[in-house]
Amino acid sequence: MIADDAFTNLTSLRVLELDDNYLTKIPTAIVKLSGLEDLILSNLKELRIFPNLNGTRSLEVLRLDRAQVTNVPINLCEQCPKLKSLDVKSNFLTEVPNLQNCSELRVLDLASNMIPSLPDESFKGLGMLHDLLLSNNKLQVIPSDAFSGLSRLQVLDLESNYIEYIHPDAFKEMKHLEDLNLGNNVFPALPTSGLSGLLHLKTFNNPALREFPAPERFPRVQTMVLSYAYHCCAFLSVEMEDPVTKSSVQESIFFPTDNDFDMSLWNSSFTDIWPQLSK
Known part of the structure; x- marks a missing residue:
């Protein structure tokens, strides 16, 4: 638990990270952080209620992933008009949040929800x-x-x-x-x-x-x-002057055995096999 007066007088605070805790709610003291730009609330598995961000009008990055949040407040963009990145992956959202007034938003991560x-x-x-x-x-x-x-x-x-x-x-x-x-x-x-x-x-x-x-x-x-x-x-x-049959391009087909290939990769994401492509 964090006391409601924990952040008193921290008007110059720009980044706040409360990762990997057992918080069930975010202290209302956050609303006093008018200069806050980055708020990271990652892996708060007991958190079910989206925090009140009224007063954090400078916020640009909000990460609230791997929690149990079911909805994003309809007035989030009014509270945080400068928001550029919103990450709410791995929650329990059942609909796309209303973000039409977040005109500065560049990145929106809604992965691993229930939409x-x-x-x-x-x-x-x-x-x-x-x-x-x-x-x-x-x-x-x-x-x-x-x-x-x-x-x-x-x-x-x-x-x-x-x-x-x-x-x-x-x-x-x-x-x-x-x-x-x-x-x-x-x-x-x-x-x-x-x-x-x-x-x-x-x-x-x-x-x-x-x-x-x-x-x-x-x-x-x-x-x-x-x-x-x-x-x-x-x-x-494509763009070859000669037919494929006459070119140097060849295709090889490989039929692996259990000893040649890890069959657990068959149902893996492409990033498991070619991690460099994820970038």
């Missing part, structure tokens, strides 16, 4: 956002206007959901998207509108994605982690 859907214009007002992380939720459908207004988005992570349908216009406004992760889902078709600037694409472990878009849909792509080996075939011959 089942993305209503139209879920991220309205977040025109500055460049990283949106939604992996390990319960999403099934990506509607046409789910990402409306996110014209500056660069990174979108939708890995390990239950996505079975993506609207053809779902990504159409993402002219600056560079990294898209759709691994571990079950959708049968990948729409390409808005994805011409992609540098990194992951669609691994999508058994329903049997047909893959043509290479010309991804003119800038550098790395791809795909569902089936034959998805790569069309990309091998």
Whole structure:
């Protein structure tokens, strides 16, 4: 427990970290920290109630991950108008929080929650956002206007959901998207509108994605982690003067035995096998 007067007169405090504690609530003394810029509340596993941040108008970074919080206050952006990074992964959120007045937000991490859907214009007002992380939720459908207004988005992570349908216009406004992760889902078709600037694409472990878009849909792509080996075939011959059969490019298929390969990696994330790609 932290006394309510614990931070009295600390008006110049800029960073406060209360990681790995057994706090069940955050002291109201925080509201007196008008100069606070970074608030880190990580791995507070007993915390169920989102803290009162009224008075912390200078806050730019808020991390409240691995707790038991079920909702984000609707007035968070009024309390923290300068917020640039919000990390609430690994909680029990069941809906996308209303952040439309957080116009300065750049990074939003909602991974590992229990969000089942993305209503139209879920991220309205977040025109500055460049990283949106939604992996390990319960999403099934990506509607046409789910990402409306996110014209500056660069990174979108939708890995390990239950996505079975993506609207053809779902990504159409993402002219600056560079990294898209759709691994571990079950959708049968990948729409390409808005994805011409992609540098990194992951669609691994999508058994329903049997047909893959043509290479010309991804003119800038550098790395791809795909569902089936034959998805790569069309990309091998891009910009080659001679047919693939006459070029030096070859494809090797390896059938490992238990002694050759750690089979536990089969269902792993791509970052377990190629950790350098996560950056």
